[in-house]
Amino acid sequence: MKTRMSPMAKREERYFYLCISPWIAGFLIFTAGPIVASLFFSFCNYDVVTPPDWIGIQNYKRLLSDPLFWQSLKVTSYFSLVSVPLGIALSLIIAILLNQNIKGLTWFRTIYYMPSVISGVAVALLWMWIFNPEFGVLNFLLWKLFHIQGPAWLMSEEWVIPALIIMSLWGIGGDIVIYLAGLQGIPTELYEAAEIDGANSFNKFLNITIPMMSPVLLFTLIMGIINSFQVFTQAYVMTRGGPHYASLFYVLYIYQNAFQFFSMGYASALSWILFLIILVLTFLIFKSSPLWVYYESTRER
Amino acid sequence: MVRRFRGMCFLVVLVIASVILSSLVTSLSYAEKAKVTILWRDDPDEVPVLDEIIKDFNSTHPNITVEAIVVPYDEYDPKLFSMWAAGTPPDIFWCAAESGYVDHAIRDMNFTLDTLVNRDKNVINIKDFYPAAIEGATFRGDLKGLPFAQAYTAIFYNATLFDDAGIKYPTTNWTDKNWTWDKLVGIAKKLTKDINGDGKIDQYGLLDTRDLFEMAWAWGGDMFDPNVYKGYPPEKLTLDKPKNYNALLTALQKRVDLVYKDKVSPTPATQQVIEQMGPPLKTGRLGMVISGDWSIWGAMPKNYKWGIGAVPYSVPNVKKVCLYTDPLEIARTSKHPNEAWEFIKYLASPSAQKKLMEKTSRISSRQSLRKNYIEKISPLMVNTKQGLDQVLSGAFKYCQEDAEHTVFGFYKLQSVWTSETDPLWLGKKGVKEVLDTMIVKVNQAIEENLKGIVVK
Numbered sequence: 047m048k049t050r051m052s053p054m055a056k057r058e059e060r061y062f063y064l065c066i067s068p069w070i071a072g073f074l075i076f077t078a079g080p081i082v083a084s085l086f087f088s089f090c091n092y093d094v095v096t097p098p099d100w101i102g103i104q105n106y107k108r109l110l111s112d113p114l115f116w117q118s119l120k121v122t123s124y125f126s127l128v129s130v131p132l133g134i135a136l137s138l139i140i141a142i143l144l145n146q147n148i149k150g151l152t153w154f155r156t157i158y159y160m161p162s163v164i165s166g167v168a169v170a171l172l173w174m175w176i177f178n179p180e181f182g183v184l185n186f187l188l189w190k191l192f193h194i195q196g197p198a199w200l201m202s203e204e205w206v207i208p209a210l211i212i213m214s215l216w217g218i219g220g221d222i223v224i225y226l227a228g229l230q231g232i233p234t235e236l237y238e239a240a241e242i243d244g245a246n247s248f249n250k251f252l253n254i255t256i257p258m259m260s261p262v263l264l265f266t267l268i269m270g271i272i273n274s275f276q277v278f279t280q281a282y283v284m285t286r287g288g289p290h291y292a293s294l295f296y297v298l299y300i301y302q303n304a305f306q307f308f309s310m311g312y313a314s315a316l317s318w319i320l321f322l323i324i325l326v327l328t329f330l331i332f333k334s335s336p337l338w339v340y341y342e343s344t345r346e347r
Numbered sequence: 348m349v350r351r352f353r354g355m356c357f358l359v360v361l362v363i364a365s366v367i368l369s370s371l372v373t374s375l376s377y378a379e380k381a382k383v384t385i386l387w388r389d390d391p392d393e394v395p396v397l398d399e400i401i402k403d404f405n406s407t408h409p410n411i412t413v414e415a416i417v418v419p420y421d422e423y424d425p426k427l428f429s430m431w432a433a434g435t436p437p438d439i440f441w442c443a444a445e446s447g448y449v450d451h452a453i454r455d456m457n458f459t460l461d462t463l464v465n466r467d468k469n470v471i472n473i474k475d476f477y478p479a480a481i482e483g484a485t486f487r488g489d490l491k492g493l494p495f496a497q498a499y500t501a502i503f504y505n506a507t508l509f510d511d512a513g514i515k516y517p518t519t520n521w522t523d524k525n526w527t528w529d530k531l532v533g534i535a536k537k538l539t540k541d542i543n544g545d546g547k548i549d550q551y552g553l554l555d556t557r558d559l560f561e562m563a564w565a566w567g568g569d570m571f572d573p574n575v576y577k578g579y580p581p582e583k584l585t586l587d588k589p590k591n592y593n594a595l596l597t598a599l600q601k602r603v604d605l606v607y608k609d610k611v612s613p614t615p616a617t618q619q620v621i622e623q624m625g626p627p628l629k630t631g632r633l634g635m636v637i638s639g640d641w642s643i644w645g646a647m648p649k650n651y652k653w654g655i656g657a658v659p660y661s662v663p664n665v666k667k668v669c670l671y672t673d674p675l676e677i678a679r680t681s682k683h684p685n686e687a688w689e690f691i692k693y694l695a696s697p698s699a700q701k702k703l704m705e706k707t708s709r710i711s712s713r714q715s716l717r718k719n720y721i722e723k724i725s726p727l728m729v730n731t732k733q734g735l736d737q738v739l740s741g742a743f744k745y746c747q748e749d750a751e752h753t754v755f756g757f758y759k760l761q762s763v764w765t766s767e768t769d770p771l772w773l774g775k776k777g778v779k780e781v782l783d784t785m786i787v788k789v790n791q792a793i794e795e796n797l798k799g800i801v802v803k
Contacts, residue, residue: 091798091799091801092801093454093799093800093801094428094429094431094432095428095431095432095454095456096454096455096801097801098801099801108795174619174623175623178616178619178620179616180547180614180616180617180620181616181617181620198616198773201615201616201619201773202773203770203775287766288765288766288769289766289769289770289773290766290767290769290770291766302762305424305425305428306424306445306758306759306762307756307758307759307762307796307799308424308428308446308799309795309799
């Protein structure tokens with residue numbers, strides 16, 4: 047039922063639109079505009095300097111028969127499939143460890159969060175040293191501690207993605223902080239009640255911690271997948287997509303096409319496919335969430 | 348309440364109006380002065396000199412204001428192209444990054460300068476420029492830019508390491524028949540050393556950084572049709588001709604041998620470490636580098652002596668190395684092309700080029716300034732002044748302009764062949780296998796490039 051607005055509410059509404067107008071203008075000009083434009087360009091042959099030439103769905107056709115498109119999709123999915131669950135599991139474990147009543151919690155929290163504040167390029171340069179097959183600290187330790195001859199890491203087609211996954215764990219500090227906040231929000235009486243019922247630590251973790259943390263896990267899962275599909279800096283700085291396309295991430299391939307090969311039309315088509323992929327994945331996760339995410343406030347499961 | 352709302356609306360309108368008004372006033376005050384923008388890369392040596400030259404120019408040309416837009420190397424092309432798309436191109440630009448003047452010319456981005464050069468021939472004295480430099484700015488017979496600096500290819504070496512090993516320095520004579528690839532590898536072997544005796548090589552004899560097309564040239568072949576270098580888009584690689592194919596095949600095998608058979612060049616992993624320490628030659632871990640003269644740009648470490656030599660014959664009677672020309676271009680859609688030309692003339696004048704050469708490590712495109720360049724670098728080098736002059740004569744004689752500047756869509760082709768040859772340098776695959784796949788892939792990229800030319 048629609049109710050008539052009071053004059054006061056009307057005035058407030060006007061103020062609302064007036065006050066958010068800069069944001070709306072910014073969104074329309076700097077975000078929505080380019081998005082619509084890129085949809086148009088994706089149907090054009092466009093080299094940025096010459097006016098776009100409409101070619102219909104040719105860019106999308108080309109994409110299907112472009113081995114590098116499939117390669118970049120494969121590389122990105124591989125990275126995403128391993129790095130996201132691994133990152134979530136590891137940061138949850140560390141968060142739980144940090145959630146014990148230990149001395150110097152704030153110190154540990156700071157230490158684990160610290161890597162997240164260092165900029166991507168600096169981190170990338172640092173890890174290039176760590177991964178160097180002949181002089182890097184990683185292979186040095188592998189040899190000294192286990193007598194294992196380490197792989198060529200960034201210079202090996204097989205090991206470059208595992209290397210970048212290991213490196214991605216460097217940034218889990220952000221998730222740890224979120225999990226820690228979530229863990230601290232779980233009421234202790236739930237654990238106490240479980241203890242009275244004779245539950246052991248594993249049961250408590252499985253039946254209390256996980257369900258209570260599931261909204262947070264949902265959030266980090268979605269953000270993790272979106273971020274992993276947008277990996278760029280590491281590949282751009284460290285490997286340039288190599289060796290032999292083994293680390294040609296999807297966004298790097300878009301960048302190459304747009305700003306190095308000046309196939310802006312093709313790059314726009316690639317971007318729209320990426321958008322659809324992320325949209326579908328997010329949609330699926332959301333659709334599946336009633337099965338595994340528990341919201342305290344809704345009380346239905 | 349209503350009044351307050353009106354008041355707020357009024358305030359918003361007032362702010363917007365004042366912004367518009369103030370920008371109007373500024374643009375009006377600039378109206379009688381032509382503003383010329385020049386897009387430059389953020390080279391720490393070049394930018395201060397450029398600023399100085401601009402300042403001099405602005406003070407002697409009251410009707411023109413030149414302004415430099417400086418961006419990082421990686422952003423040069425994206426900036427150029429996006430400024431173009433926005434309808435505000437820089438009036439002057441050059442091939443500072445990956446796209447060459449031919450890429451620009453095919454997209455109709457630059458003016459032809461022949462008429463202007465002819466009109467001002469007394470000031471410009473085009474004969475003073477290296478003929479190769481003028482050729483390196485010519486597109487299908489039209490001059491598309493005025494060169495302001497060059498880079499040349501030679502052998503740059505660490506003379507101290509030669510002294511320690513008791514070896515004679517490489518010759519400066521480009522036509523010395525005895526100066527062959529095998530001789531070079533022989534010297535490189537003597538310079539390769541495990542200094543601390545840990546079983547790992549610490550000092551390498553040679554690093555050859557030449558790209559594939561240069562390797563093909565050196566071994567008597569070519570990856571492209573001669574017309575391609577004049578500005579006609581390639582339709583396929585010319586590696587289907589046995590002569591060209593075999594030249595590149597041999598060249599690649601020789602390069603792989605440097606690393607895995609002769610063991611005088613670092614593996615990609617070691618090379619990465621060396622490059623992280625600084626420009627490879629300056630780290631003191633390399634005896635010789637075949638590259639553009641950027642190997643000796645900037646300050647040279649004082650604990651070593653340095654030298655320059657001629658590139659050897661890879662096959663008898665064939666000698667072709669890369670020359671890199673930086674021509675200043677005027678944007679086709681510039682609002683002030685005449686003023687932009689005034690500044691280009693100024694920047695290409697002997698006095699400005701002399702200044703640029705003295706404060707940076709770049710060699711001028713003007714032949715008359717070669718003696719100044721030699722004066723400048725000879726204190727750093729073990730070579731005699733005659734020796735340096737001999738090296739430079741050869742470097743500018745046996746040269747052809749960098750394919751990155753003259754071949755349409757070069758960067759895409761290069762990135763394909765760089766990726767395709769990765770397994771080769773890593774010692775994972777054989778030369779023939781890699782080369783055969785590479786040819787197919789590069790030809791596909793060539794086709795995509797051709798389709799990418801927007802029909803008007």
